[in-house]
Each structure stands twice: as C-alpha cells, then as structure tokens.
Amino acid sequence: MYPGSDSLSHAEHVRLVESSLRTSEYRPINVFVNFYSEPEYNFRVPRTNFFPQPNVDAAVVTFMLKQALDYPSVASTKSFFSMVG
Numbered sequence: 474m475y476p477g478s479d480s481l482s483h484a485e486h487v488r489l490v491e492s493s494l495r496t497s498e499y500r501p502i503n504v505f506v507n508f509y510s511e512p513e514y515n516f517r518v519p520r521t522n523f524f525p526q527p528n529v530d531a532a533v534v535t536f537m538l539k540q541a542l543d544y545p546s547v548a549s550t551k552s553f554f555s556m557v558g
Contacts, residue, residue, distance in 0.1 A: 483517055486532035490514045501558045508545060510536040 488498045490512045506512050518531040547553040 482527075483530040483532040486514060486534045490534055504557045505554065506536065508550075510538050512536050 488500075489503065489506060491514070513535045515533040515535055518533060520526050520528070520530050523531070544550075
C-alpha cells in the first residue's frame with residue numbers, strides 16, 4: 474500500500490475516482506474527496522489475493538492531498554459541506 478491509500482472494493486474505488494457531476498454515481502463523498510485531494514486509481518487487486526476470499530475484487534487508490542491554497546474557493550467550508558451533505 475502507498476501512503477494516503479486505502480483498500481475498498483474495486484467498484485467503490487471506480488465510483489470514487491471516476492464519477493463526474495453528470496452521473497447518478499456522484500455522491501457527497503466525491504465532493505469531499507475532490508475538494509481536499511486529487512484521487513488516482515492505481516490498480517485492481519484480485520479477490521484471490523485475500524484470505525478469506527471476499528466476493529469482490531479490491532483496488533488501490535492514491536489520494537494526493539491538495540495544499541490549502543488549491544482548495545476550491547468557497548465562502549465557508551462548513552456551510553459548503555453542510556449544503557453538500
């Protein structure tokens with residue numbers, strides 16, 4: 474695993490990284506992740522690499538954290554996220 478990485482199901486990672494505003498897959502977590510980082514899909518991890526074996530493949534995604542100056546410009550992050558969530 475890479476620093477700043479996590480392991481979820483492959484489908485969850487694809488939705489997290491590749492969702493756009495024009496799809497029903499875009500969720501509040503996408504807004505949060507993209508506000509604070511630049512997520513990048515790294516690779517699929519086959520379910521056969523785990524014991525006990527789950528029913529789904531996993532994936533590794535790296536979250537490159539943004540500097541505070543690179544955050545989207547909003548009047549209040551608290552208000553922004555309360556509206557999103």
